[in-house]
Amino acid sequence: MSQRSITSFFSVQKKKVEEEKNDTETTKVDDEPKSKQRTKSPLSTTPVKKVKKSACVDDGSPIGKKRKQTKKLVLSSDEEDNENVTPKSSISGGSEESSDKSASSSSEEEAVKVLSTGRKKRVKGAIALKELEAKRAAKRARVDNGPAPEKPAKKAETSEEKVKEECSEIAEEKGESSEVSVGKAEASEVAVEKEEAMEVEEPEKKNEVAEDKKEESKETAAVDPDDSETKEVLETSDFSDTEKETVDISPPSKKTNAKKPVVKGKEGKAATKKKSPAAEKKKTTAPVVAPAKKTMSNFFGRKDESKDSPSDDNKSTLVKPSGSSNSAEYNPLASKYHPIDDASWQKGKPVPYLALARTLEAIENTSARLKITEILSNFYRSVIVMSPENLIQCVYLCLNKLAPAFEGLELGLAEKSLMKAVSQSSGRSDKQVLEELDSTGDLGIVAQNSCGRQTKLFKPPPLNVPKVFSQLKEIAAMKGRDSMTRKLEKVSAMYNACQPIEARYLLRSLSGKLRIGLAEQTVLQALALACVTTPPEQKEYPPAVLNASQGISAESFKSKLDEHALILKTTYCECPVYEKIIPIMLEHGLKKLPEKCQISPGIPLRPMLAQPTKGVADVLARFDGRKFTCEFKYDGERAQVHISDKGKTVRIFSRNQEDNTSKYPDLVSRIGSQIESSVEDCILDCEAVAWDRESEKILPFQVLSTRKKKDANESEIKIQVCLFVFDLLYINGEPLVRSPLNERRNKLKEIVKEVPGQLKIADGLDTDSLEEVQAYLELSIKGNCEGLMVKTLEEEATYEIAKRSRNWLKLKKDYLDGVGDTLDLVVLGGYLGRGKRTGVYGGFLLGCYDPEAEEYQSICKIGTGFSDEDLHKHSEFFKEHTLSGGARPYYRYDPSLEPDHWFDAVQVWEVKCADLSLSPIHKAAIGIVDPEKGISLRFPRFLRIRDDKKVEEATAASQVAEFYQNQEQVKNQADNNKPMNEEDFY
Secondary structure, rough: OOOHHHHHHHHHHHHHHHHHHHHOOOOOOOOOHHHHOOOOOOOOOOOOOOHHHHOEEEEOHHHHHHHHHHHHHHHHHHHHHOOOOOOOOOOOOOOOOOOOOOOOOHHHHHHHHHHHHHHHHHHHHHHHHHHHHHHHHHHHHOOOOOOOOOOHHHHHHHHHHHHHHHHHHHHHHHHHHHHHHHHHHHHOHHHHHHHHOOOOOOHHHHHHHHHHHHHHHHOOOOOOOOOOHHHHHHHOOOOOOOOOOOOOOOOOOOOOOOOOOOOOOOOOOOOOOOOHHHHHHHHOOOOOOOOOOOOOHHHHOOOOOOOOOOOOOEOOOOOOOOOOOOOOOOOOOOOOOOOOOOOOOOOEEEEEEHHHHHHHHHHHHHOOHHHHHHHHHHHHHHHHHHHHHHHHHHHHOOOOOOOOOOOOOOOOHHHHHHHHHHHHHHHHOHHHHHHHHHHHOOHHHHEEEHOOOOOOOOOOOOOEEEHHHHHHHHHOOOOOHHHHHHHHHHHHHHOOOOOOHHHHHHHHHOOOOOOOOOHHHHHHHHHHHHHHOOOOOOOOOOOOOOOOOOOHHHHHHHHHHHHHHHHHHHHHOOOOOOOHHHHHHHHHHHHHHHOOOOOOOOOOOOOOEEEEEEHHHHHHHHOOOOEEEEEEEOOEEEEEEEEOOOEEEEEOOOOOOOOOHHHHHHHHHHHHEEEOOOOOOOEEEEEEEEEEOOOOOOHHHHHOOOOOOOOHHHOOOOEEEEEEEEEEEEEEOOOOOOOHHHHHHHHHHEOOEEEEEEEEEEOEEEEEOHHHHHHHHHHHHHOOOOEEEEEEEOOOOOOOOEEEEEEEEEHHHHOOOOOOOOOEEEEEEEEEEOOHOOOOEEEEEEEEEEEEEEEEEEEEEEOOOHHHHHHHHHHHHOOOOOOOOOOOOOOOHHHHHOEEEEEEOOOOEEEEEOOEEEOOOOOEEOOOOOOEEEEEEEEEEEEEEOOOOHHHHEEEHHHHHHHHHOHHHHHOOOOOOOOOOOOOOO
16 A cells, blocks of 8 residues: 555544544443443454544535545444454444443453454465565576565655554544554555545646556466465465455456455566565455455466567567466467467467467458468467477367378267267256257357356366367277267366367367368468468577568568478378478478478378360360370279388278278289389379179279278179279389379389289370370270370479379360360258159259368259159258258358258269359359359259269369360350469469
C-alpha cells in the first residue's frame, strides 16, 4: 500500500475521531443495560464506543461521501473479525440485541487465540512462499549475470514505522489494537485510491495511481503448485476454508480488476519501488474486502511470466516459458509471427497438442490457400526452433497419417465405437450423442461439445504431440480378441485429458477424417516455407536467423522459396518417407536432400503419369522431329515391383504407394527366378493384368477387381495374373530415373526372362509414321488393350516422378470420337430415385478436384451407365458416408444443384461423356476458360469405380479446361482459343 494512500486514510480517520468525541455520548459497558450493550472486539479488551448515526451521514460533500464509505469499510472489517467468534451488533440503525451476558471472558480469549493462531499460520505460509520465490529469482539472476536486487532503503523502513505509529495512535483513540487498525487501513486501500484517482482537482495523483498499478501488475507472477519446494511450503501452512480472512497469493485474473498481492518481481529487473519486508508482510496478510469462495483452482491461478521484447525479428535472447492449458493461448495467425516469442512452450519441451489443435482450427477457418500455408508454416517454424524432435509427428498428424502409406498402419475405429467412447467419457447417453451427430454430421464437433461435462476428481496432465502420436500408433497396432475394448480404453483416456478444441481434432483423427481440406502438397509447401524463413540447420540457440525474409526483396525471397520447395517435393516423390527426409533437413538443410535421400528398394516411388491426347495427329504434332515409341496400354492395375537380396525379397506397391504384396502371392513366389541372377536389387514399373491361360488372352479390369485385395492364399486363387513390365527405375544401387527411356529399356531387356502368361515386357513399336501408329492402335484394341502409350525415347525422356508429363501421351480407343479422355471424378452427393429406382439413389452429383484452391468443383449430374446392381451397391456404400450437416466448406457448387444427401469425398468414378461445354451453373475450372462460367459434361456415362485412385488424384480442374479447349469446335473459335500453360503441376 502506498504512503500516499495510508496518509489519506489516517487524515480521514483522525477527523472522524475528533467528531466522534464531540458528537457521541460515551458510556461504560458495565453501566449500560443488557439490551444496549455493544459486543467487545475479540482482539481488544477496550470497550467499543457507541457511534451516533450523524457521524456517518453523507451531507453531499466529497468529505462526507468519503467519510461514509470509509466508515462502512471499517465497520465491515469489524463484522468480519467478529463473525466467527461472537454475534455482531448492528451499528446502522441504533442499538440492537447484544450477545448473551453469560458468555465468559475465557471463551472470548479462546476465540482470540484460535483466530490469532490461524492468522499466524497463513502469514507464515505466505512468507515462506515469498522467500522461496525470492531464492529462485536470485538464482536466476546469478545464472543470467543480471544485476543484484536493490536493498530496501532505510527511508522506506522509516516510513513503514511511521505508519505503524499512526495506526497505534488511532487504535488507542478508538479502543482497538494496532493490528486491527492496520488491517482496516489495508482493507480500505482500494476505495481510497480509487477516489483519489477520480478527483478532478488532482490530476497528478491520478497519473501516480496508474503508474503504481502498472508497476504492481508487472511484478505479479504465478506460483507453480506442481513444484516440489512449493508443495512442501503449502503442506506446512494452514489455509482453512472456514476462515473468512484469506491469504491470496494468486495473480490477477484476466477477467477481474481486483488487485492481488505481489509475490515476485519481474525476472532480471529490479523493481522501481521496493517494499520493506514489514510492508510486504502486511500487504500479504491484509484481509480481503470481499473474499471470493476459496478453491484450489483459483488459489493456484497461473499466469505466463513476462518476457522482454526482442530487439528485432531475427534475434532473441529469451525463451518464452510454457503457457497454461488455455485454448486461446497459441495463435499461429499472430502478426509478425516470432517462432520463439509466439510459441506456447519452452525450448526442449514436447509440443502441446493444444498448439497443434489451434493450428488446425485456424486452417479450418481459412479458405485462402496462401494463408493456410502461412499458418502451417508459422507452427512448423516454432517446432523447428523449440522442439525439432517432434516435427515428424506434427507433420504426420497434420496429414492424419501415422506412417508412410506402404506400412499400412490404420486406426480402424468405426464411428459407432467412437460414439460409445464419447458417451462413456462425457456422461451423456448414447441417444444424446447420436442425436447431436445427426444434426451436426461431425463427430469431432460432438466430442468438442461433450468435453468437460463430467467432473473429474483428478485432472489428467495435458496432452502433447508425441504422447498423442504414440497412443494412436498403439491403437492402430492392436489386434486380437479384446483389441476393440483396449482401443476404446485408450481413446477414453486421451479424451478425458482433452480440452474442447483438442477433442474435436482428436476424434477426427481417430475416425480418419480430419475435414480441414489440407492436401499433402500444401503441407510440403508450408514445410519448405518454414525452412527457408527459419533455416533449421542453425546449431545455436536462439538461432541467428529467425526470419530470412527480412532485408531482401519479395521477388528474391519467392524465387528462393520456389527453388527449395521444388527440392523438397522432388525428394518426397523419390523417397516418400518423412522419417528419412526430416532428420536430414534439420541437420543439413533442404539443399542436401537430393544427395542424402535417394531411391532405394522397399520404398515406393510416386509413378510418372501420361497426358491424354485426342488422336494420332496430335501425337505426331507433339513429337515432331523426335524419336518415340508406342506401347500397348494394358487394362489392369499399376504395380511397382521391388526386388532385393537377389530375388529373395519381393514387394509390390500400388500407384498410391500401398503395399499390395499380400494381394499377389503368385507373383511374389515366381518373379525372383524370372530376373537374371546378376541382379542384386531392382525396381520395375509394371501393369498387373488378369490373364486367361486357356485362351492366352487379356481379361478386362473388372475381372481383376474381383480378386481378394489382402492376404490372398495362392492355392485358392482363381484369377491368374500376368505382369507386363514397361520400365526399369533402379538396378544394383543405381537410380535410373534421370536416364533416357531408350537406355532404361535396353537394360530392362537384359535382366528380364520372359515367361508367356506370367512375365512379359510390354509390346512396343518405334516409329514416326502416321499410318503405322494408326495400325498399331487398332492392333492394341483387338488385343483387349485400352490403346497406346506414346513416349519419347531420347530427348526429354527421363522418368518424371509424380508428374503428368507431356513426354508420355496416352491414346485410347475412346479418343477417336468425342472427348480425348475419360474423366476420373469424385462423388459429392446423391439424388433419391423415383419409379423403378425408388429406394435407391437414381442420380449423383460429381465434381473435379482443384489442387490450387483445394476444393471440389461440381461438373455434372450423372444417371446413366448404371445397372440395378450398381445402384444398390452405390446406395449401400454411401449410407456410411452421408453428411447430416450439409456440404463441406470446400465443395463448390450452385444452390440449384443441391442433392438430397451430401457425401464425404471418398470415392472416384471413371466417367465418359460426349463433349464438354461452358456452364453458368457448374463450377469446374471456373476462372480458367471463362471468368464467370464453369465447365460441364454433356451426356456423362458411368464406367467403373477407380479404387486405385485417391480423391486428390481425381481429374484436376486444369485438365478439364484443357479437354474443353482441345475440342475441334472450340479450336475453330479464335476468340476462345487461349494458350495453355505448359507447366506440369504436382
